[in-house]
Amino acid sequence: MTMPASQTPNSSLWGRWTTFPLYWRILIAMALGLVTGLVLGERALVFEIPSKVILQLLGALAPPLILIAVTHVLMTTEVTGKMAGRLGFLLLLNTTVAIVIGLTVANIMRPGEWREFTKPSAEQTETGEEGPSPVALLVQNVPKSILGPLGDKQNVIGVIIIAVGFGVALRGVKKKPIANVQDFVELAYEVLLVVLHWIIQLVPIGVFAIVAKVVGTEGFGPFVALGAFIVTVIIALLLQTTWYMVRIRLFSWVRPRDVFRGMRDALFMAFSTDSSTATMPVTYKCLKENVGIREESASMGALVGANFNNDGTALYEAMAALFIAQLLGQHLSFGAQLMVVFTSIIASVGAAGIPEAGLVTMTLVFTAVGLPIEYIAMLLTVDWFLDRCRTTINVLGDVNVACLLDGKVKPETGSPVPAS
Numbered sequence: 001m002t003m004p005a006s007q008t009p010n011s012s013l014w015g016r017w018t019t020f021p022l023y024w025r026i027l028i029a030m031a032l033g034l035v036t037g038l039v040l041g042e043r044a045l046v047f048e049i050p051s052k053v054i055l056q057l058l059g060a061l062a063p064p065l066i067l068i069a070v071t072h073v074l075m076t077t078e079v080t081g082k083m084a085g086r087l088g089f090l091l092l093l094n095t096t097v098a099i100v101i102g103l104t105v106a107n108i109m110r111p112g113e114w115r116e117f118t119k120p121s122a123e124q125t126e127t128g129e130e131g132p133s134p135v136a137l138l139v140q141n142v143p144k145s146i147l148g149p150l151g152d153k154q155n156v157i158g159v160i161i162i163a164v165g166f167g168v169a170l171r172g173v174k175k176k177p178i179a180n181v182q183d184f185v186e187l188a189y190e191v192l193l194v195v196l197h198w199i200i201q202l203v204p205i206g207v208f209a210i211v212a213k214v215v216g217t218e219g220f221g222p223f224v225a226l227g228a229f230i231v232t233v234i235i236a237l238l239l240q241t242t243w244y245m246v247r248i249r250l251f252s253w254v255r256p257r258d259v260f261r262g263m264r265d266a267l268f269m270a271f272s273t274d275s276s277t278a279t280m281p282v283t284y285k286c287l288k289e290n291v292g293i294r295e296e297s298a299s300m301g302a303l304v305g306a307n308f309n310n311d312g313t314a315l316y317e318a319m320a321a322l323f324i325a326q327l328l329g330q331h332l333s334f335g336a337q338l339m340v341v342f343t344s345i346i347a348s349v350g351a352a353g354i355p356e357a358g359l360v361t362m363t364l365v366f367t368a369v370g371l372p373i374e375y376i377a378m379l380l381t382v383d384w385f386l387d388r389c390r391t392t393i394n395v396l397g398d399v400n401v402a403c404l405l406d407g408k409v410k411p412e413t414g415s416p417v418p419a420s
Contacts, residue, residue: 018201022200022203022204022384025203025204026203026204026207026380026381026383026384027384028204029204029205029207029208029211030207030208030211030381032208032212033047033207033208033209033210033211033212033215034211034212034215036208036211036212036215036216037211037212037213037214037215037216037217038215038216040212040216041216041217042216042217043216044212044213044215044216044217045213045216045217046213047208047209047210047212047213047216048209048210048213048374049209050205050206050209051206051209051210051213051374051377052374052377054199054202054203054205054206054377055206055363055373055374055376055377056373057199057202058199058363058376061192061195061196061199063364064188064192065192065196065361068185068188068189068192071185075181075182075185083296083300083405086405087300087304087305087401087405090305090400090401090404090405091305091308091309091401092345094243094244094309094311094397094400094401095309095310095311095314095344095345096341096345097240097243097311098240098243098311098312098314098315098393098397099314099315099318099340099341099344099345100341101236101239101240101243101315102233102236102314102315102316102318102319102322103318103319103322103337103340103341105232105235105236105239105319106232106236106318106319106322106323106326107322109228109231109232109235110326111225111228111229111231111232111323111326112225112228112229112322112323112324112325112326112327112328113225113326113327114224114225114227114228165195165198166191166195169191169194169195169198170191172194173187173190173191203380206377206380207377207380207381209377210377210378210380210381211381214378223381225323225327226378226379226381226382229319229323229379229382230382230385230386232319232323233315233316233319233386233389233390234389236315236319237312237315237389237390237393240311240312240315240393240397241393241396244396244397244399244400245259247400247404248400248403248404251404251407251408252403252404252406252407252408253406253407253408253409253410254291254292254293254403254406258291259291259399259403261290262286262287262290262291262292263283263286263287263290263291263395263396263399264286265282265286265290266279266282266283266286266395266399267392267395267396269282270283270388270391270392270394270395271388271389271391271392272388274387274388274391275391276310276391276394276395276398279391279395280302280303283302283395283398283399284298284299284302284303287301287302287399287402291399291403292410292411293402293403293406294406294411296405297402297403297405297406298402300401300402300405301398301399301400301401301402301403301405302398302399302402305397305398305401305402309394309397309398309401310394310397311393311394311397312389312390312391312392312393312394312397313347313361313390313394314344314345314347315390315393316386316390317344317347317361317362317365318340318341318344318365320362320365320376320379321340321344321362321365321366321369321371322337322340323379324366324371324375324376324378324379325369325371327375327378328371328372328375330371332369336369336370339368339369340365340368340369343364343365343368343369344365346364347361347362347364347365362376362379363376
């Protein structure tokens, strides 16, 4: 049934609000949260609840999103022969180096210790009062995983939330035919992205809530640490860029200067759109036409590698975990940081090439080392900018892989020498 023009979503207040770019909505939410926190003071602790709910919903989507995304990529990607082994090695090497760089810089600069952030005591509930409240009990029933409530007979509310969300999402594809297993996986992936899109629309509300709560209860101290975190992440991303360029200089016929000159359109598009998927065709075109990479190498790096290669996201998620641990005064042992490395690699593979998907997979990294996922909401205040930076690095990583796969000899002078 079609909706009358006067009742279309864009004609409503919410519809007009969602037409703004997400980063503008986040900035507006930050400003409103700041004012609200200053006005309410300690009473702003109540705003911890919406941010916790939104982060729990994002965390619930993380395992199925990674499961379906990785399954879909492996089913649909055409990779054969020795090229597949070289591609896999390069992707794993780059991602591991990115995470090690991120953790090293975060351990040296320790941005989370620039200002102390007081974690609420264990006796405090979501409302800041003793004992559970009805609202706190409702929050506890928000699903922390998609399958969790299905095995818990007492969490009927969680089952209803899951049923309503996916029931509404499936209405748009209920008549779509499923002829084979691939169609089923693609349909599941499409529905998950629809639900993810809905939750991401709530991100500005989470930003408003966490900023109001932090300013009201902690003042501006934590935001000083966030400034240090931005600087630390940018330094780490620049070091990762240096790693890419050194590898290209040593193991490819392409020169780093030519890479930056030829890939300008793709890199600027990655930063402006905040999406490696949207940038993928431009990346492929620039590699072939501007840089001069062979078609096979360009397609393997830009089209195939882009589905697995999220070095900037992996670096950021590892640094974010260490930053929050420092902010809360929690020590992450060497073993815990190794767990961060492993989980970040897995999570980065499952990160869809869409804006803000890294927030979903970050919940897995936090959970793996026992960090409370509600503090991811702190990062939402700066994530709109850092997400663009790490998306640009993701695309530059695809370029790096394509150049290395092309070898040391130009296409016009003979067969390429496989790069290590």
